[in-house]
Amino acid sequence: MAEAQDLQKLAEREYEFGFVTDIETDSAPPGLSEDTIRMISNKKDEPEWLLDWRLRAYKRWLTLEDPAWAKVKHPPINYQDIIYYSAPKPKKQLESLDEVDPEILRAYEKLGIPLLEQKRLAGVAVDAVFDSVSVATTFKAELEKQGILFCSFSEAVKNHPDLIQKYLGSVVPYADNFYAALNSAVFTDGSFAYIPEGVRCPMELSTYFRINAANTGQFERTLLVADKGAYVSYLEGCTAPMRDENQLHAAVVELVALEDAEIKYSTIQNWYPGDKNGKGGIYNFVTKRGKCAGARSKISWTQVETGSAITWKYPSCILQGDDSVGEFYSVALTANHQQADTGTKMIHIGKNTSSTIISKGISAGHGDNTYRGLVRMQKGADGARNYSQCDSLLLGDQCGAHTFPYLEVQNSTATVEHEATTSKIGEDQLFYCQQRGISEEDAISLIVNGFCKQVFRELPMEFAVEANNLLSLSLEGSVG
Amino acid sequence: MTTPILEIQDLHARAGERDVLQGIELTVAPGEVHAIMGPNGSGKSTLANVLAGRPSVDVTHGKVLYRGADLLGMAPEQRAREGVFLAFQYPVEIPGITNMYFAKAALNAVRAHRGEKELDAFDFLSLAREKMKLVEMDEALMNRAINEGFSGGEKKRNEILQMAILEPTLAVLDETDSGLDIDALRIVANGVNSLRSADRSMVLITHYQRLLDYIVPDVVHVLSSGRIVRSGGKELALELEEKGYGWLEEAAAG
Numbered sequence A: 001m002a003e004a005q006d007l008q009k010l011a012e013r014e015y016e017f018g019f020v021t022d023i024e025t026d027s028a029p030p031g032l033s034e035d036t037i038r039m040i041s042n043k044k045d046e047p048e049w050l051l052d053w054r055l056r057a058y059k060r061w062l063t064l065e066d067p068a069w070a071k072v073k074h075p076p077i078n079y080q081d082i083i084y085y086s087a088p089k090p091k092k093q094l095e096s097l098d099e100v101d102p103e104i105l106r107a108y109e110k111l112g113i114p115l116l117e118q119k120r121l122a123g124v125a126v127d128a129v130f131d132s133v134s135v136a137t138t139f140k141a142e143l144e145k146q147g148i149l150f151c152s153f154s155e156a157v158k159n160h161p162d163l164i165q166k167y168l169g170s171v172v173p174y175a176d177n178f179y180a181a182l183n184s185a186v187f188t189d190g191s192f193a194y195i196p197e198g199v200r201c202p203m204e205l206s207t208y209f210r211i212n213a214a215n216t217g218q219f220e221r222t223l224l225v226a227d228k229g230a231y232v233s234y235l236e237g238c239t240a241p242m243r244d245e246n247q248l249h250a251a252v253v254e255l256v257a258l259e260d261a262e263i264k265y266s267t268i269q270n271w272y273p274g275d276k277n278g279k280g281g282i283y284n285f286v287t288k289r290g291k292c293a294g295a296r297s298k299i300s301w302t303q304v305e306t307g308s309a310i311t312w313k314y315p316s317c318i319l320q321g322d323d324s325v326g327e328f329y330s331v332a333l334t335a336n337h338q339q340a341d342t343g344t345k346m347i348h349i350g351k352n353t354s355s356t357i358i359s360k361g362i363s364a365g366h367g368d369n370t371y372r373g374l375v376r377m378q379k380g381a382d383g384a385r386n387y388s389q390c391d392s393l394l395l396g397d398q399c400g401a402h403t404f405p406y407l408e409v410q411n412s413t414a415t416v417e418h419e420a421t422t423s424k425i426g427e428d429q430l431f432y433c434q435q436r437g438i439s440e441e442d443a444i445s446l447i448v449n450g451f452c453k454q455v456f457r458e459l460p461m462e463f464a465v466e467a468n469n470l471l472s473l474s475l476e477g478s479v480g
Numbered sequence B: 001m002t003t004p005i006l007e008i009q010d011l012h013a014r015a016g017e018r019d020v021l022q023g024i025e026l027t028v029a030p031g032e033v034h035a036i037m038g039p040n041g042s043g044k045s046t047l048a049n050v051l052a053g054r055p056s057v058d059v060t061h062g063k064v065l066y067r068g069a070d071l072l073g074m075a076p077e078q079r080a081r082e083g084v085f086l087a088f089q090y091p092v093e094i095p096g097i098t099n100m101y102f103a104k105a106a107l108n109a110v111r112a113h114r115g116e117k118e119l120d121a122f123d124f125l126s127l128a129r130e131k132m133k134l135v136e137m138d139e140a141l142m143n144r145a146i147n148e149g150f151s152g153g154e155k156k157r158n159e160i161l162q163m164a165i166l167e168p169t170l171a172v173l174d175e176t177d178s179g180l181d182i183d184a185l186r187i188v189a190n191g192v193n194s195l196r197s198a199d200r201s202m203v204l205i206t207h208y209q210r211l212l213d214y215i216v217p218d219v220v221h222v223l224s225s226g227r228i229v230r231s232g233g234k235e236l237a238l239e240l241e242e243k244g245y246g247w248l249e250e251a252a253a254g
């Protein structure tokens, strides 16, 4: 009984990062039409081919419907109510961080990510996306020395159109799904990175996203290309201010790894999850996919998903090159009325390709947590291997956990292994910790962190600490 | 007279649907070691759980004083921080958290409560190493997840290690000797004996008089159907070994 109450409180944790930054915004009127798309493209001074691509995506989108198969519930979204373009008004071209709007910097500070500090710290280059336009990019010169390109998507369109034209839509075609088509039509900005042949990126590339202006759909586009033998570790982390209206976020992330290249993509997603009655919160409908195009290439996704009202997200790997490797490590926490339908797709095409899936779902309160994963072994995937492990941890008895593994094996030499467990946080475990002097709150956080260990150890060091803190923070003030 | 470490008065408790404890009386003075024996299901672990504050056991009547203060009013972690330690009959496994990390978190929780400085990883390691020697525990076990995949004997030894690290005032050992081989029994007993002191008390729950050859108790109690039906010196354990519990249960019933 006491336990149920504690877990109730735990589930009702308040969102720490809810605040709205007050800056002037330059917004389009709500609604979506060819004109809106032309306006976005025009504002961004884009080449003709890109506008054409957007318009084709838009026409395709008109023929598609919201996917209904995910185990999530929400009222229908009126796409004509959404503002598709919003940018902080640039006062002038920014040369250094000192010129960034102090309001924006203050917002970052509240989030515990002071850019100025980060610049000095640990060699992390930060491309900060504030709403839809990049306001600061650091460490660029250092990266340039190695021939590494790391910039906002818009800049990349201007300065490296050949690369964009070559790779945009090569992993996630605009017709891929409803949200990907929408994103392709209206994306405003995002990040681009290119690591040239044989270069090992000397620092973690990192982007902090912020959703800010009210009623603004966010349509980020990220493209990372690791050329032959290159290595990059990319960090994506985000938080959003508290507000009542639901906000749609439909990003697309494309990764391309050529021969012997390796991409490690880590995400901490902590967007506003809605209040404890399920009001508000971000709808996070994201398409993330990587292509191991070359032999012996490797793509590794690690995600810690604690925010958003609804998460719909399946970071996937297309294992095309022989001996290529795909990995997916995930922690998804749903509390209050949060819903998550997340997982991965591992598409084995090349010979001796291998993939690993480790998924940890934590549900509390009325949270609903679904793992949905596809492992496909295609005809030519001789000797391919997959190992999947999906564990669910339940806190309380009003939450849900579901596992939907899909297997398609078209090659008899392929091996597939799947393990799944569901457990409740045990009274025995809690009591054992308390008997050693550890408070119930700390004990829950300890047990939950232990449950997530396999995933956390895949995160870069500084992110692992953040992830630990984030879960502990989420559980803080929740018991006692 | 000095205040007893533990004073139990007419304690009744329910677990599940059963009235398991039905009027326990027990007083343990500082420095004393008491052994509690008794048949399976008589309520020994339930008593230990009441002392440690397990939420699933309901105290329906009676009083428990710890160093003169009301023990039952304290939260389980508060009891632990005040120096009450329970070596579990069945220690649980907690995946993903190393034994070392856990022991450090526990010690620092206790130290913080006492107003002492928390130990950093380095200082804790040297302390832990010293205690590991005491119970002849391999350091490899410290870097594994708490009790995960530990053998029965390793789990018991781990309990004693934690006790040695936390240096409690009242230690309750619930069948720590069960499942130990002869060498492990000696090691555990040494660990316990090295903690014996004038201001620390222990309650040993055991089925075997063998343990009491190594750890000589001041008093032996027999718990039967939720009541202490006989108390005596060390000889009582020998007598039980010979005659079993039947004669006492009959005497108690009659």
Ligand SMILES: Nc1ncnc2c1ncn2[C@@H]1O[C@H](COP(=O)(O)OP(=O)(O)OP(=O)(O)O)[C@@H](O)[C@H]1O
Residues within 6 Å of the ligand: B015, B016, B017, B018, B020, B038, B039, B040, B041, B042, B043, B044, B045, B046, B047, B056, B089
């Ligand atoms: N949570 C519970 N629900 C139902 N019954 C319980 C619960 N806890 C204890 N009991 C019952 O209470 C009785 C006493 O249990 P307890 O574990 O205290 O015995 P014990 O003396 O320690 O026995 P053993 O020597 O086998 O360890 C047993 O019959 C047990 O089944």
Ligand SMILES: [Mg+2]
Residues within 6 Å of the ligand: B044, B045, B046, B089, B174, B175
């Ligand atoms: Mg017992």
